[in-house]
Amino acid sequence: MHLGLVTPVLIQHPSTRSDWEATAEIDEVAQIAETADRLGFHHLTCSEHIAVPTEIxxxxxxxxxxxxxxxxxLAARTRTIRLATQVLVLGYHHPLEIxxxxxxxxxxxxxxxxxxxGVGTLKEEFDLINAPFTDRGARADDALAALRTSLSTPLPEYHGEFYDYSGFVVEPHAVQPRVPLWIGGxxxxxxxxxxxxxxxxxPFGLRLSELADMLAAAPLPENFDVILSTGAAFDPLGDPERVVRSLTRVRDAGATIASTSISASSADHFAEQLEELHRIALAEGIDFT
Known part of the structure; x- marks a missing residue:
């Protein structure tokens, strides 16, 4: 099991945001990314919303x-850590735009x-940009099939129910022969x-017992990743025992990558917490190679 990082500052949920994040700047995020990169964390994240209604x-x-x-x-400030959109909403973009x-x-x-x-759930945001909402699941399936054939070639061609194209050059294109696609839901x-x-x-919003049952009922192909959240933010320096319990629980539930959040009072403190999480994880046999 690898460890990934839910990047602070970039999403600020009222119930989980630390005070320092409200005024943090990109250099502080980069400091954290550089620390995670040096320690060998698998990935960092950034999610997408265009405009959120005020009441929501x-x-x-x-x-x-x-x-x-x-x-x-962050790509320019790091060397090896993967850069994960978690998640990009398929219905907001044409596959060739992505x-x-x-x-x-x-x-x-x-x-x-x-x-x-992801498919997306915020109807108000779909309506704002005139994106179809009711058939977004079917459109997402078609977009995924289109992306799979189009990401790593300069001459993409796809003929599907909602997306149909050929005779276009997309350059530059992805250098990975197969860009990893992680599906949220x-x-x-x-x-x-x-x-x-x-x-x-x-997955999100599910109990680990539910996840374990769903995964047991679906044979997974080789090298397929299951990215499970470790839950509430870790405090490795203050409560290392909970870190061990949480990592063990998600590993037992079938995670190949644990998605971790960190509790901190500043960017410097966050980096210190990452160092301690790294030490604990190594002691528990977590892979940082």
């Missing part, structure tokens, strides 16, 4: 840094892109979607 922002948060610009900057923009990110980062992708359908089109599944 009070509950779910309204701060979401743009993943393309943010990950592009292939061009994020294929360029894959190139400038020397092949470190992970595309975490909380339903059996999202797991089927991940098994059909993706390289990993990023």
């Amino acid at each position: 922002a009070g509950e779910r948060g309204g701060t979401y840094w743009d993943p393309l610009a943010t990950l592009g900057y 292939a061009k923009r994020y294929g360029t990110l894959d190139r400038v980062s020397n092949g470190r892109l992970v595309l975490g992708l 909380r339903t059996k359908r999202s797991l089927r979607r991940a098994l059909t089109h993706g390289d990993g599944w990023v």
